[in-house]
Each structure stands twice: as C-alpha cells, then as structure tokens.
Amino acid sequence: MTTPPFVKLDGVAKRWNGQLGVEGITLDIPEGSFTALLGPSGCGKSTTLRLLAGLELPDEGKILIDDRDVTTSAASDRNLSMVFQSYALFPHLSVAENVMFGLKVRRVPKKERLEKLHRALEITGLLGLEDRKPGELSGGQRQRVALARAIVAGQRLCLMDEPLSNLDAKLRNAVRKDIKKLQRDLGITVVYVTHDQTEAMSMADTVVLMKDGHIQQVGAPEDLYSRPNNTFVAEFVGAPPMALLESGVLGGFGEGKTIGIRAENIQIVPKGDGRMRCTVTESEFLGAETLIGLDHAGTTGLCVLKPGLSMMAEGNEIDITFNDENLHVFDAAGQRLAG
Amino acid sequence: MSAHANLERRRQAIYGWLLLSPAAVLLTLFAFYPSVATLWSSMFSRGTRRKPTEFVGTENYSDLFADPTFWIVVKNNLLYAGITIPVSIFIALSMALWANGKIRARGFVRTAYFTPTVLPMIAAANLWLFFYTPGLGVLDQIGSLFGLPSVNWLGQPETALWAIIIVTIWKEAGFFMIFYLAALQTIPEDLKEAADIEGASRWTYTRRIVLPLLMPTTLFIAVNAMINSVKLIDHLFILTKGGPSDASKLILYYIWEMAFAFFDAPSAAAMTIMVIAVLGIVAAVQFFYLDKRTHYQ
Numbered sequence: 166m167t168t169p170p171f172v173k174l175d176g177v178a179k180r181w182n183g184q185l186g187v188e189g190i191t192l193d194i195p196e197g198s199f200t201a202l203l204g205p206s207g208c209g210k211s212t213t214l215r216l217l218a219g220l221e222l223p224d225e226g227k228i229l230i231d232d233r234d235v236t237t238s239a240a241s242d243r244n245l246s247m248v249f250q251s252y253a254l255f256p257h258l259s260v261a262e263n264v265m266f267g268l269k270v271r272r273v274p275k276k277e278r279l280e281k282l283h284r285a286l287e288i289t290g291l292l293g294l295e296d297r298k299p300g301e302l303s304g305g306q307r308q309r310v311a312l313a314r315a316i317v318a319g320q321r322l323c324l325m326d327e328p329l330s331n332l333d334a335k336l337r338n339a340v341r342k343d344i345k346k347l348q349r350d351l352g353i354t355v356v357y358v359t360h361d362q363t364e365a366m367s368m369a370d371t372v373v374l375m376k377d378g379h380i381q382q383v384g385a386p387e388d389l390y391s392r393p394n395n396t397f398v399a400e401f402v403g404a405p406p407m408a409l410l411e412s413g414v415l416g417g418f419g420e421g422k423t424i425g426i427r428a429e430n431i432q433i434v435p436k437g438d439g440r441m442r443c444t445v446t447e448s449e450f451l452g453a454e455t456l457i458g459l460d461h462a463g464t465t466g467l468c469v470l471k472p473g474l475s476m477m478a479e480g481n482e483i484d485i486t487f488n489d490e491n492l493h494v495f496d497a498a499g500q501r502l503a504g
Numbered sequence: 505m506s507a508h509a510n511l512e513r514r515r516q517a518i519y520g521w522l523l524l525s526p527a528a529v530l531l532t533l534f535a536f537y538p539s540v541a542t543l544w545s546s547m548f549s550r551g552t553r554r555k556p557t558e559f560v561g562t563e564n565y566s567d568l569f570a571d572p573t574f575w576i577v578v579k580n581n582l583l584y585a586g587i588t589i590p591v592s593i594f595i596a597l598s599m600a601l602w603a604n605g606k607i608r609a610r611g612f613v614r615t616a617y618f619t620p621t622v623l624p625m626i627a628a629a630n631l632w633l634f635f636y637t638p639g640l641g642v643l644d645q646i647g648s649l650f651g652l653p654s655v656n657w658l659g660q661p662e663t664a665l666w667a668i669i670i671v672t673i674w675k676e677a678g679f680f681m682i683f684y685l686a687a688l689q690t691i692p693e694d695l696k697e698a699a700d701i702e703g704a705s706r707w708t709y710t711r712r713i714v715l716p717l718l719m720p721t722t723l724f725i726a727v728n729a730m731i732n733s734v735k736l737i738d739h740l741f742i743l744t745k746g747g748p749s750d751a752s753k754l755i756l757y758y759i760w761e762m763a764f765a766f767f768d769a770p771s772a773a774a775m776t777i778m779v780i781a782v783l784g785i786v787a788a789v790q791f792f793y794l795d796k797r798t799h800y801q
Contacts, residue, residue: 219700251694
C-alpha cells in the first residue's frame with residue numbers, strides 16, 4: 166500500500182499481574198475501513214480496543230493514529246470516539262445534552278453545536294427525542310443515542326465495543342445495516358469488537374480473529390472463511406463451523422494431520438458410493454435448509470446441509486462424499502498447510 | 505363494575521391498610537399525639553401552687569419573642585446550622601471522592617474517616633474537651649510550640665460557638681461520607697471512560713456527571729444535617745453548657761433548660777412547636793423543590 170496506515174499497532178502487549186492480556190498485537194488499519202476484532206470472550210479483543218482508545222496503557226509496543234505516536238497519550242488527545250457496550254449514556258442528561266457533551270467540553274460555539282446535534286440526530290433517526298432522558302428510551306433508541314454521540318464530533322476514528330449485544334436479534338440485524346451504512350456514508354474508520362462471527366463477517370472489510378491474547382488471522386471475511394490459517398479459525402468462523410477429521414480417517418493424507426471440510430461441500434450419496442459412512446445424530450430445521458449432524462470415529466462437527474425440510478431419523482446410516490479440492494489440510498499443530 | 509374486580513379492589517385496600525397500620529400506630533402514639541399535646545400545653549400558663557394553669561392562647565409565644573435570650577439562641581442556632589450543614593457536606597463529599605479513588609491504604613482511610621461516627625457524642629466531647637483545655641490541651645500545646653498565647657477556646661464568647669461547630673462537623677462528616685461512598689459505587693465506571701474520551705477533565709466530569717448523580721444522596725444528607733443541627737446538642741452538656749453568657753446555647757439546649765432547669769414547661773412547649781414548624785417548612789421546601797430537580801436512577 167502506498168499510503169501509510171491510518172491506525173497502526175506495533176508489537177503491543179498488555180499484561181495484568183503477569184497474567185496475559187494481549188501479546189504481540191501488530192495491526193495496520195487503513196483509513197475509511199471497517200475492521201472487526203473477533204474472538205471468544207477473554208481473547209483480548211476488548212483489551213486491544215481499550216488500548217487503542219487510551220483507556221489502558223500498553224506495557225510494550227507502539228500505537229500510531231494518523232501518523233502520530235499516541236502510545237501514552239490520554240484518551241481525549243487521540244481524536245476518536247467510542248460506543249460502549251453499555252452505551253455509557255449519562256442518565257441525568259437529556260438526549261441532546263448527552264450527544265453534545267463532548268462538544269460542550271471542547272468549547273464548540275453554541276450555534277455550531279446545535280447544527281451538529283441536529284445533523285447527528287437526523288442521521289441516527291432520533292429527531293424529536295431531544296428532551297428525553299435515557300431512562301425513557303427503548304434499548305434500540307439508547308443504542309442510537311450512543312451512536313449519535315460518537316459521530317457528532319466528526320472524529321475520523323470510531324471504536325465500538327460490542328454495541329449490539331444488548332439488543333434483541335431482530336433489532337440487531339437492522340442496526341447492523343445502519344452502522345455499516347453510517348460508516349460508508351461518513352467515510353469514517355471503525356474498529357468494532359464483537360464475539361459474534363456473523364456480525365463480524367457481514368459488516369467488516371477486515372476481520373481480526375483473536376484467541377488467548379494473540380491474533381490468529383487477519384483478512385477479509387471470505388479469506389477467513391475459505392482459507393483459515395489454523396484449526397481454531399476454521400472452527401470459529403462460519404455457521405455451521407468447519408468439520409475437522411483426523412487424516413487417518415481418509416486415505417491418502419498420511420498420519421497426524423487434520424482435514425477440514427465445510428458442510429456445504431459435502432454431498433449425501435447412495436449407500437456404497439460414499440467416501441465415509443456416518444450415523445445421523447440430529448436434524449435441525451433452519452427454514453431454507455435442514456442441518457443434519459453426523460457422527461463418525463475421528464471426526465468433530467461433521468454435518469451436512471439439505472435443502473428445505475428434510476429431517477432424517479437419528480441413528481440412520483448414510484454415505485457421504487466430497488471433492489479433494491474442497492478440503493483444508495492442517496498439520497499436527499493445527500497450522501494450515503499450503504494448498 | 506363486576507363483582508370480581510370489586511373483590512380484588514377490596515383485597516388491595518385491606519393489604520394497604522395492613523401494611524400501613526404498624527407505622528401509623530407507632531407514629532400516632534409517639535409522634536403525632538405528643539406533637540398535638542405539646543401544641544395544646546403551649547397555650548396554657550405555667551401552673552403554680554397559688555395560680556392554677558389557665559388558657560392563655562398565644563401569650564407563651566409572645567413572651568418568648570420578648571425574651572432576648574431566645575433571640576440569641578435562635579441566632580446561635582442559625583449560625584450553627586449555616587456552618588455545619590454545608591461544611592460537613594462539603595468535607596464528606598471531598599473525603600468520599602478521595603477514598604473512592606485508587607489510593608493506597610484505602611481501607612485504612614475509610615475506617616479512619618468513619619471512626620468519629622462510631623464514637624458516642626459524649627465520649628467525643630470529652631476527647632475535644634482535652635483538645636480545647638487551655639494550657640493542658642493539645643491545641644494550646646501545639647500553639648505554644650510556635651510561641652502562640654494560650655487560648656481558652658470554650659471559655660470566651662467569641663470562640664465558644666465555633667469550637668462547638670468544629671466538633672459537630674468532625675462528628676458528622678465521616679457519617680455522611682459513608683452515604684456518598686455508597687452512592688459513588690453505583691456510578692458505572694464506563695461513564696468516566698466515556699467522559700474521558702469526550703475530552704472532559706476530572707473537574708468537568710465531577711461537576712457535570714458525578715455531582716448531579718449524587719444529588720439524591722446530597723438531598724438526603726442535607727435533610728439529615730439540618731435535623732442534626734437542631735437535635736445534636738449532647739456535646740454542649742460536656743463542653744460549654746451553653747455558656748459563656750449564652751454564647752454557645754442552641755435552641756434544643758434552651759428548651760431542655762426551660763423544661764427541666766427552670767421548670768417552665770409551657771414555654772418549652774411553645775419553643776418546641778416553633779422548632780417543629782420551621783423544620784417542617786424547610787423539609788417541605790427541600791423535598792418538593794429540590795426533589796423535582798434531582799435525577800433518581
């Protein structure tokens with residue numbers, strides 16, 4: 166890339182009383198991109214975000230924002246905004262006061278303040294609710310107030326810490342689209358923390374998958390899906406996750422390796438024609454398709470998708486097959502082998 | 505209305521009365537009835553062997569208004585309240601903000617602040633008597649190190665009331681701090697973080713976020729401090745007995761003197777009624793006016 170990255174983390178580490186927080190986080194985030202930090206709880210994604218925000222200071226490494234070293238800068242000097250998981254709205258202030266809080270603190274003239282407020286509320290669809298207190302709003306509205314507060318100052322970098330986890334599933338889908346649209350329209354850079362891989366995959370340009378304080382893979386959603394770096398990524402990304410087979414189960418791959426295969430690449434074939442014979446353990450009707458869970462010695466998470474409603478009785482034996490080109494091969498340590 | 509809904513409503517009413525009655529009975533017995541009885545007796549003259557009690561209407565009140573000591577006592581008490589209420593609230597808040605921070609020996613600091621509260625007022629007063637005693641007292645000992653003359657803090661009219669005020673503040677502030685500490689715990693940490701990111705200084709955060717969120721507690725403490733400024737007179741008995749020349753006499757002490765030293769029960773009753781009236785009015789203002797401007801979570 167010709168332009169330097171907008172946000173740069175270089176070998177950042179944070180430890181608590183010797184316990185691992187995050188270690189060796191090196192990450193380049195281009196301007197105007199949507200980056201999702203994804204991982205199970207306790208993987209260090211929130212810590213990474215808080216280090217970036219300046220709410221924690223790193224023990225090692227450097228953080229650069231817009232070519233400026235902000236490693237030890239205060240949160241207020243980093244020119245960024247943040248949406249908290251709990252929204253962190255000030256309960257005694259009205260919607261308007263909440264949104265304008267930062268502008269007031271930064272002594273923006275009143276006229277400009279009100280213009281910016283109007284625009285932020287317009288974008289987030291909150292016009293008419295200016296005088297309400299957070300306690301008088303629904304969860305979705307509160308979430309939008311938090312968004313409005315984050316965008317009102319026009320900061321180029323916006324951090325979001327699981328902003329949708331307090332919303333119900335239906336609302337979450339709608340707000341997901343809103344946030345994505347907002348980010349595109351305003352051209353801001355968003356770093357977004359989530360534990361929900363669907364959220365990360367559907368919204369982000371770049372997904373950073375973390376585990377135990379280390380980055381596992383950085384890439385576009387389709388990269389993580391189709392070329393997982395290791396078995397952790399393979400099992401974390403996608404619904405259903407990739408099935409893993411011991412290489413001994415299939416002929417021709419040698420011993421001690423792990424083979425990954427996705428449900429959509431598996432076909433059910435008449436008895437005798439398949440590469441493996443499995444037992445049906447469960448059938449889950451998902452609407453457009455039915456997910457059939459399968460069991461076979463030396464495999465985990467093996468399943469197959471069948472279109473429409475087509476339940477299969479538990480304990481049935483079926484034959485399955487798949488093409489070698491759809492297989493992912495990992496070495497004994499779980500790392501992806503070339504190919 | 506259907507019979508069903510009627511039954512439900514009657515059941516609710518019975519519940520309500522059942523829940524209300526214990527408090528209502530106790531309050532009637534020990535608060536409302538004595539108040540009314542006091543009001544009643546404040547309108548009768550003081551009975552002597554030769555002159556039996558008779559109804560005099562507001563004469564006891566007009567006698568009080570004509571009594572110069574009464575006005576000294578009222579002035580003393582207003583000053584006492586005017587200083588102890590805001591100062592003890594301010595100190596309590598400062599101590600709570602400090603003890604709530606990430607400081608070393610936090611547990612020790614909190615315990616130290618709270619110690620005066622656990623001490624009975626009489627014991628505390630004896631302690632302070634030792635501080636204030638001229639010549640022997642700690643204050644004089646410290647003063648003499650710097651060559652300052654000995655001061656009889658409790659013995660002269662100019663300083664006696666102030667000495668009393670300081671003891672009260674010392675006693676109250678730790679108690680109020682506990683309420684502030686509890687309230688501070690309920691303010692989520694991420695509000696501070698959000699304010700940090702918005703660029704608010706510590707002072708702005710305290711003024712615009714913390715203080716408004718502490719308003720319910722402040723209101724509660726203010727009412728308590730106000731009540732204390734009238735009722736907390738234990739230390740007067742030890743330290744000054746209201747003297748010298750009424751310089752440190754507070755209204756409740758004067759009421760006690762009236763009733764049990766001068767045996768003028770009707771005057772004491774009249775004064776009590778006035779105290780109740782004033783306290784009632786102030787409490788009403790606090791609750792009805794300030795309450796509207798207070799955010800409850």
